[in-house]
Amino acid sequence: MTRAAQLAFLAAAGSAALLLGAFFFQMLGYAPCKLCLWQRWPHGAAILIGVALIVTGRRGLAWAGALAAATTGGLGIYHTGVEQGWWQGPDTCTSGGGLAGSAEDLLNQIMEAPLVRCDEVAWTFATLSMATWNAILSFALVALWIAAARRD
Numbered sequence: 001m002t003r004a005a006q007l008a009f010l011a012a013a014g015s016a017a018l019l020l021g022a023f024f025f026q027m028l029g030y031a032p033c034k035l036c037l038w039q040r041w042p043h044g045a046a047i048l049i050g051v052a053l054i055v056t057g058r059r060g061l062a063w064a065g066a067l068a069a070a071t072t073g074g075l076g077i078y079h080t081g082v083e084q085g086w087w088q089g090p091d092t093c094t095s096g097g098g099l100a101g102s103a104e105d106l107l108n109q110i111m112e113a114p115l116v117r118c119d120e121v122a123w124t125f126a127t128l129s130m131a132t133w134n135a136i137l138s139f140a141l142v143a144l145w146i147a148a149a150r151r152d
Contacts, residue, residue, distance in 0.1 A: 004059045007148035011065055012050020014141045015043040015072075018134060025123065025130065033118040034093045035079040039134055042072035046141070059149060066145035069138050076135030082118050083129055093118035 001009070022040060026032060032040075046068040053061040082089035093116075121129045128136075 001054070002057065002059075002151070004062065004148045004151035005054045005057065007144050007151065008050045008053040008062055008065060011062075011069065011141045011144035011148065012047045014137065014144065015046040015050070015069065018137060019043045019047070022130075030122050031116045033116040034090055035075065035082065035118045035131065039072050039075045039079065039131070042068040042075070043138075046072075046145075053148070059151065062145050062149035066142050066149065069141040069145055073135045073138035073142060076131045076133075076138060079118065079131035080129060080135060083121050083131060085119065089118040 019040060022032065022036070046065050049061050049065040049068060053059070053065070078087075079089075081087045082093075123130055125133065
C-alpha cells in the first residue's frame with residue numbers, strides 16, 4: 001500500500017470512528033438533532049472516498065476526502081455557534097422517526113416524539129460539545145487527506 005493510500009486509510013478510519021461514536025451515543029439515548037445528522041453525511045462520503053482511493057490508487061481523490069472532512073468540520077463549527085447562541089439555527093431543528101401506520105398512529109408518534117433542539121448541548125467533554133469535538137477532529141482529518149493528496 002502506498003503512503004498516500006495509508007494516509008487515506010487513516011483519514012477514512014477517523015471518519016468511521018467519529019460515525020461509530022455518534023451511533024454509540026445515539027444508542028445511549030442521546031437523540032441526534034438535525035445538525036447532528038447533517039454532520040454525519042460527509043463522514044460517510046469520506047469513508048467511501050477512502051475506499052475508492054485505496055482500490056483505484058488515484059491520489060487525486062484525497063482532495064475530495066479533504067473537502068468532505070472540511071464540510072463536516074464546518075457544519076460542526078456552525079452547530080457549535082448555534083449551541084452557544086452566536087447565531088440562529090434552522091427553524092426545523094427537530095428529530096423524528098419514520099412515517100408509518102394510520103393518521104392516528106402518525107399523530108401519536110408526533111406527539112410522543114422527543115423534541116431535540118440544535119441549540120441545547122446534550123453532552124460535553126472538557127467543556128466542549130460533541131459538535132465542537134466533531135469540528136476539531138474533522139479538521140485534523142482534513143490535514144491527513146491533504147497529506148495523502150500531496151504524497152509523491
